[in-house]
Amino acid sequence: MQRRNLLSEPLGASRPGRGDRALDLATSVAPERRRALNRRPIAPGGGFVLYWMTAFRRLEWNAALEVAVDAAVELGRPLVILEGLRADYPWASWRFHRFVMDGMVEHAARLEGSPVTYFPYVEPAPGDGKGLLSALAEDACLVVADDWPAFFHPRMLSAASRLPVRVEAVDSCGLLPTRVASQAYPSAYAFRRFLQRVLLEWLTGMPAPTPLERAPTIRAELPPRVMERWPATAQGQLRDRIPGLRLVDAVGPTGLRGGATAARELLGRFLARRLSRYAEERSIPDENVVSGLSPYLHFGHISPHEVFAVLAETEGWAPDRLGSKATGKREGWWGMSRPAEAFLDQLVTWRELGFNAAVHLPDFDKYASLPAWARTTLEEHSADRRPHRYTQDQLDAGETHDRLWNAAQRQLREEGTVQNYLRMLWGKKILEWTASGEEAAQVMVTLNNRYALDGRDPNSYSGIFWCLGRYDRPWGPERPIFGKIRYMSSANTARKFRVAGYIDRHGDDLGQPALPT
Numbered sequence: 001m002q003r004r005n006l007l008s009e010p011l012g013a014s015r016p017g018r019g020d021r022a023l024d025l026a027t028s029v030a031p032e033r034r035r036a037l038n039r040r041p042i043a044p045g046g047g048f049v050l051y052w053m054t055a056f057r058r059l060e061w062n063a064a065l066e067v068a069v070d071a072a073v074e075l076g077r078p079l080v081i082l083e084g085l086r087a088d089y090p091w092a093s094w095r096f097h098r099f100v101m102d103g104m105v106e107h108a109a110r111l112e113g114s115p116v117t118y119f120p121y122v123e124p125a126p127g128d129g130k131g132l133l134s135a136l137a138e139d140a141c142l143v144v145a146d147d148w149p150a151f152f153h154p155r156m157l158s159a160a161s162r163l164p165v166r167v168e169a170v171d172s173c174g175l176l177p178t179r180v181a182s183q184a185y186p187s188a189y190a191f192r193r194f195l196q197r198v199l200l201e202w203l204t205g206m207p208a209p210t211p212l213e214r215a216p217t218i219r220a221e222l223p224p225r226v227m228e229r230w231p232a233t234a235q236g237q238l239r240d241r242i243p244g245l246r247l248v249d250a251v252g253p254t255g256l257r258g259g260a261t262a263a264r265e266l267l268g269r270f271l272a273r274r275l276s277r278y279a280e281e282r283s284i285p286d287e288n289v290v291s292g293l294s295p296y297l298h299f300g301h302i303s304p305h306e307v308f309a310v311l312a313e314t315e316g317w318a319p320d321r322l323g324s325k326a327t328g329k330r331e332g333w334w335g336m337s338r339p340a341e342a343f344l345d346q347l348v349t350w351r352e353l354g355f356n357a358a359v360h361l362p363d364f365d366k367y368a369s370l371p372a373w374a375r376t377t378l379e380e381h382s383a384d385r386r387p388h389r390y391t392q393d394q395l396d397a398g399e400t401h402d403r404l405w406n407a408a409q410r411q412l413r414e415e416g417t418v419q420n421y422l423r424m425l426w427g428k429k430i431l432e433w434t435a436s437g438e439e440a441a442q443v444m445v446t447l448n449n450r451y452a453l454d455g456r457d458p459n460s461y462s463g464i465f466w467c468l469g470r471y472d473r474p475w476g477p478e479r480p481i482f483g484k485i486r487y488m489s490s491a492n493t494a495r496k497f498r499v500a501g502y503i504d505r506h507g508d509d510l511g512q513p514a515l516p517t
Contacts, residue, residue: 025042025070025071025074025075025142026070026074027066027067027070027071028066028070029063029066029067029070029170029207030177032171032177032179032180033063033147033170033171033172033177034067034168034169034170034171035147035168035169035179036166036167036168036169037145037157037160037161037167037168037169038161038162038163038166038167040163040164040165040166040167041165041166042071042075042141042142042165042166043140043141043142043165043166044075044141045141046077046139046140046141046142046165047077047078047139047140047141047220047221047223048072048077048078048079048080048117048139048140048141048220049068049071049072049075049077049078049079049080049140049141049142049144050068050080050082050136050137050140050142050143050144051064051065051068051079051080051081051082051143051144052082052084052133052143052144052145052146052160053065053081053082053083053084053146054083054084054145054146054148054153054156055146055147055148055153055300056146056148056172056300056303057083057100057103057104057107057299057300057301058103058260058300058301058302058303059107059110059111059210059211059212059260060209060210060211060260060303060306061172061206061207061208061209061302061303061305061306061309062172062207062211062300062303063170063171063172063207064144064145064146064147064169064170064171064172065081065144065211065212066207066208066211067144067168067170068081068142068144069211069212069214069215070214071141071142071144072215072216073214073215073216075141075142076216076218077141077216077218077220078115078116078117078216078218078219078220079115079116079117079215079216079220080116080117080119080136080140080220080222081107081111081116081117081118081119082119082121082132082133082136083104083107083118083119083120083121084120084121084122084123084129084132084133085097085100085101085104085121085122085123086123086126086129087122087123087124087125087126087128087245087246087247087248088123088126088127088248089151089152089248090151090152090248090449090456091248091249091251091449091450091455091456092247092248092249093247093248093249093250093251093252093450094241094247094250094251094252094253095251095252095253095254095416095451095453096453097122097245097247098253098258099253099254099256099257099258099295099299099453100258100299101122101238101239101258102257102258102259102262103258103259103260103299103301104120104122104233104238105235105238105239105259106259106260106261107120108120108235108238109235112235114212114215115215115216115217115218115219116212116215116219117219117220117222119136119222119232120232120233120238121230121232121233122233122237122238122242122245124242124243124244124245124246125244125245125246126246128230129230131229132226132229132230133160133163134163134164135223135225135226135229135230136222136223136226137163137164137165137167138164138165138223139222139223140165141165142165142166142167142168143160143163143165143166143167143168144167144168144169144170145157145160145167145168145169145170146169146170146172146300147169147170147171147172147173147178148173149173149178149355149358149359149458150358150364150365150456150457150458150461151456151457157169172207172303172305173304173352173355174304174348174351174352174355175199175202175203175304175305175308175348175352176195176198176199176202176348176352177202178352178355178356178358178359179359180198180202181194181356181359181360182360183360184356184357184359184360184361184364185353185356186371186471187471187472187473188349188350188353188471189328190328191349191352191353191356192328192329192330192345192349193326193327193328194326195348195349195352196323196325196326196327196328196333197326199348200319200322203319206305206308206309207303207305209306209309249450251450251451254414254415254416254453255415256295256415256416256453258295258296258299258301259301260296260301260302262296262301263293263296263301263302264302266291266292266293266296267291267293267302267307267310270290270291270292270293271310271311271314274288274289274290274291275314275339275340275343276339277289277339278290278291278339278342278343279338279339279341279342280339282342282420282421283420283421283497284421284497284498285419285421285422285493285497285498285499285501285502286497286498286499286500286501286502290419290420291343292417293307294417294453294454294457294459295416295417295453295454297351297454297457297459298453298454298455298456298457298459298460299453304347304348304351307347308344308347308348311336311340311343311344312336314340315336315337315340317334317335317336321334321335321336322334322335323335330342330345330349350459350462351458351459353462353471354457354458354459354460354461354462355458355459357369357458357461357462357470358458358461364458364461365445365461366441367437367438367441367442367468369465369470370437370465370468370469370470371469371470373469373474373484374437374468374469374470374472374484374485375437375469377469377474377478377482377483377484377485378431378436378437378438378468378469378483378485379436379437380483381480381481381482381483382435382436382437384480384481385480386432386433386434386435386481388400388401388432388433389433389434389435390433390434392443392446392447395409395430395433395443395447396409396413396447396450397409398410398413400429400433402429402490403490403503403507404422404425404490404493404494404499404502404503405425405426405429405490406507407422407502407503407505407506407507408422408423408425408426408506409426409447410506410507411505411506412426412447412448412451412452413451414506416451416452416453416454417452417453417454418452419502421493421497422493422502423463424463424466424467424488425488425489425490425493427440427444427463427464427466427467427468428467428482428486428487428488428489429488429490430443430444430447430467431467431468431481431482431485432481432482437468440467440468441464441465441468444464444467445461445464448460448464468485469484469485469486472485472486475487
C-alpha cells in the first residue's frame with residue numbers, strides 16, 4: 001500500500017494498551033481514529049461495503065475511506081461511496097450547495113467507469129432522501145461513516161447507530177485524533193504544549209494518499225428498489241441547479257469554486273507566492289497573504305494531512321527537526337522556517353483546538369460554554385449604555401456608522417469569508433453594539449453560519465467565542481460593555497494597519513468620511 005511515511009515505522013502501527021480495535025478487520029488506520037457506533041455484527045454475506053461520505057468529501061488522504069477500502073478488500077466485496085447532500089440542514093443555501101456540488105462533480109468524473117460505485121444524491125426537496133441510508137445498509141456488510149464532531153453530524157451519527165449492520169465512525173479531522181486528548185484545553189498555549197508532547201507519535205505516518213488504488217475490482221449491483229426510489233443525481237444536474245431544488249435560505253454562491261482540484265491549486269499558489277510573507281503580513285487587511293484554505297478544510301475537500309505533507313516537502317523537513325521539549329511556544333518546535341511555523345500554528349494548533357472543544361466541551365457552540373470569568377464580566381456590564389445599537393438586520397446588511405466594519409461584513413456577504421484580523425474586530429464590535437454577550441454570540445453565530453463558507457466549523461466557533469473570552473484571559477483596565485474582555489476598535493485597527501484599500505474594495509455606499517474613534 002502506498003504511504004507517505006514521515007518516520008520509519010509503518011503507518012498506524014498497533015499501539016498496545018491504547019484501546020480496543022473498533023473492528024475485527026485488518027486495517028492500518030489507528031484504533032484511536034475509529035469507534036463502533038453499535039454492537040451489530042459485520043455481515044460478511046452482504047453485497048458491498050458502504051462508505052457514507054458526509055464530512056471528508058475527498059478521495060485522497062482520507063482515513064475513513066481507507067478503512068472502507070481495507071474492509072472491502074478483506075471481505076472480498078465491492079465498495080460503494082454514498083455522498084449525499086440534504087436540502088434542510090440549518091442555513092442551507094445555494095452558496096454551500098454549489099461549493100459541495102463542485103466536489104461531487106469531480107468525484108463523479110473520477111469514478112466513472114471504475115470498479116468503485118459512486119452514488120451522489122442531492123436531495124431535491126427536504127425529506128426526499130429519508131430512508132436512503134437505511135435502505136442501502138440493508139444490503140451492506142458494513143457502513144463506514146465520517147466522524148465529525150460539530151453541526152448536525154453528531155445527530156446523524158446517533159441516528160446511524162440504529163442501522164441494521166455494524167457502523168464504524170472514523171476520525172480524519174486533523175493530525176491528532178480528536179479523542180486522544182482527555183479534556184478541553186483552556187488556551188492555545190496549554191493545547192500547544194500537549195500537542196508538542198504527543199504529536200510525534202501521530203506523525204509516524206499519514207493516511208494513504210490514494211486509498212482507492214487498493215479498492216476491489218468487482219463492481220456493486222445496487223438494489224433496484226433503492227435506485228427506483230432514490231435515483232442518483234446525474235453529473236449534468238450536479239454541474240447546474242437541481243430542478244425544483246428548495247433550500248432554507250436564499251444566499252447565493254460566491255465566485256469560489258469548490259473541490260479538491262481548486263483546493264490543491266490554491267495550496268500551490270500560497271506556498272509559492274505568499275508563504276514567505278505569511279508571518280509578517282497575514283494580519284494586514286490590504287494584503288492577501290493568507291492561504292484561503294479554510295472553506296476547503298471545512299467541507300473536507302482537502303485534508304490537513306495533505307497540506308502538512310506538501311508543506312513539509314516544500315520545506316525539506318524531516319521529523320528529526322522537531323524540538324525535544326514541549327515548551328508551548330509558537331515558534332521553534334517544528335524546525336521549519338518562521339513563516340511555515342506561523343502557518344502551522346493556525347493549521348494545527350488553532351484549528352485542532354476547535355475540534356478539541358467540540359469533542360470535550362459541552363455546548364461548545366453556545367454562550368454558556370464560555371469560561372466563568374468571561375460570562376461574569378459580560379453579565380456585570382450588560383446594563384452599560386451602548387453608544388450604538390443595531391438590529392441583526394442592520395448588521396446583516398452592513399449598515400452601521402463604522403465603514404471598516406461594514407466593509408468586513410460586506411466581504412462576508414459577497415465572498416463568504418472575512419480577512420483574518422478583521423474577523424476578530426467584526427466580532428468585538430458586534431459585542432459592543434448588541435444588548436448582551438449572549439445576544440452578541442447569537443448574532444455572530446447566525447451571520448457567520450449564514451454567509452461564511454467555513455462557518456458551522458469547530459474552528460469557526462473558536463473564532464467567534466474568542467471574541468467573548470474563550471482561550472483568552474481577563475484584561476485591564478476594565479471597560480464599559482467589555483468589562484475584562486479584550487478590547488478592539490476600528491480606529492486602533494486603522495492606526496495599526498493599512499485599511500483604505502480594503503474599505504475601497506468592500507466598503508459601503510453610506511458616504512461616511514472617516515472611521516469612528
